[in-house]
Amino acid sequence: NTGDNFQIRINATTSTSDLHSIQFDVNYDPAVLTLSSVSEGAFLSSDGRVTIFNYSSFGSGLADDIYNARNTTYADSSPGINGTGTIAILNFTAISVGSSNISLFNVTWVNSSILNASAAVIIPTINNGSVNVASVPCVLTNATWSATSVTEGQQVSLTVTGTNCDGQTLNFSVWEDDGIIDELLGNGDDNVTQNPSNVAFSGNTATATWNSAEWQNDCGGLCNPPEYYFISTLVTNSSTTINSKSVGNPMLTVDKLYNANEIFIQPDTQTVNLGQNFIVNVNGRAPVTASDVYGLEYNINYDSGILSVNSVTEGTMLNSYGAVTTFNYTLSSGKIHAYDVRNVTNGTANPGVYTDEGTFLIINFSAVSAGASGLNISDLIWVNSTITNMSVGIPGVTITNGSVGVNAGANNPPVISN
Structure with a gap:
């Protein structure tokens, strides 16, 4: 996900035999990843041999001249190493959504014959990799009314908070809660005739407006005044939703507005x-x-x-x-x-x-x-x-x-x- 830190390991496979030194470059997409550090792996020094590790530079999509070698003398009879292990470790940060190849090139692989002034440069099989970076999912954390009681026709606000939701758009649906009596009769909750308009998150908050609070005759008048909750759903992901009633917040009571004797x-x-x-x-x-x-x-x-x-x-x-x-x-x-x-x-x-x-x-x-x-x-x-x-x-x-x-x-x- 964006913002994550992760490692890429440059490994030698099980077919490695008599590896003395290696030098290579690494290419990646700087629009998707940033490289924060390059460090030596443990493979070439795994038998206790002193090694040399350095690199020229890294940044802007390139780690240049990464070099790892066993430090030997002409007295050594068999300075190469066999087996498998990590040659170098690259620490990346995912900075944007997308995909980046991790590619090795300019690879120079040398065996122990370098001690006899006749170094054998091996052409290894290279298996490159890739990284896919996804956006951090928006998580809705709370949903509240701006008031607990209003009169029919009044304006009231609905506020949803979330994490990693900046710029994401929510839709809102307001429901009249029919309570226990109607539930026993098998009646479902009632949607209002006009719901608030969609609203985008600004930072961690999205606030919509119900322009005219609606009064409904609740369970034939036995349950008046009616109470309302709202459900808010992410437009781009209908499974990301929150219910103001389910999270334990008070419902909104709407009193009837009377205009006549x-x-x-x-x-x-x-x-x-x-x-x-x-x-x-x-x-x-x-x-x-x-x-x-x-x-x-x-x-x-x-x-x-x-x-x-x-x-x-x-x-x-x-x-x-x-x-x-x-x-x-x-x-x-x-x-x-x-x-x-x-x-x-x-x-x-x-x-x-x-x-x-x-x-x-x-x-x-x-x-x-x-x-x-x-x-x-x-x-x-x-x-x-x-x-x-x-x-x-x-x-x-x-x-x-x-x-x-x-x-x-x-x-x-x-x-x-x-």
Whole structure:
């Protein structure tokens, strides 16, 4: 890999016989490799003989005049060496991706007859080599959101760190985590409609932007607010990937952005058993991007043949922050008429309420007959703090009705008479 240091050994093979001295040059590609040192191998001195080792120069793709010889006198009878071993060691550094040949040339191989002034220059068989240099793989080490909670439509950043990744490009996919409930139902996580654009690493960091955080209704509303994680993958290698959830980082929670006043039944649908008591809330929203709420008057219509009202209680939305309210209701067949308004407290008028969600009314029902009943809001008057006439409400309030189904006989245990 690029950046690695490694050795190339110039070896004599098993067929070597009576080697006294050798001189050679080595050629390599300086665009791929750099040569840092040349040193003697142990072969010619392996029997304890003193040797001479030197070289002329090295660099720019050439190691010149590498020379290794056994230091002998005319008194020696057999100064050559037989066998196999290393003649020279070249230490290289891989500096760029590519391939480089390691080639020997100008080889002079001399046997021991040099002592008799009739040196025999042997023509050896030369086996050259090559080196392939690969890039160091990019390793993704962490993936994090820039925040743990945002509101729908807000911008949020996604950051991935890695090693050996400078200049590499990542793609990003954001997923809404469906949690345990949907997993038990066999539903997979949901991809968002618009993912962040690809981003290249700058050094060890790549930061993308999710321009508009998306809100999804998580497992039918039971798991809201939705939570999101992201997966980032190297464009050039799809097996190099990282998951912000899998590495143990917090997921991103996205809260719903509400732009209109709303009043709605919560839960909007439910199924109960015959004889069962259950709670239905009348909830509302008064976001700061719309209008506040100062008072309400409305009807809740239901099927009195299916449901019976046990109690009606004021919620906490209008009497929040210690405000004194006027609250009353009347019951008639199949209808609850409710009235709730913030009053003057200690001589000071209470301001209207802004909130993403609160409860206006709590109704305790009994299921008295099998069947289905709508829970419908009608004749709504929504008054904000700028209106003093409770008979004139603001326009444009969104109304969402609900329903209840009653199962027959589910709560009728067997009776033992004797």
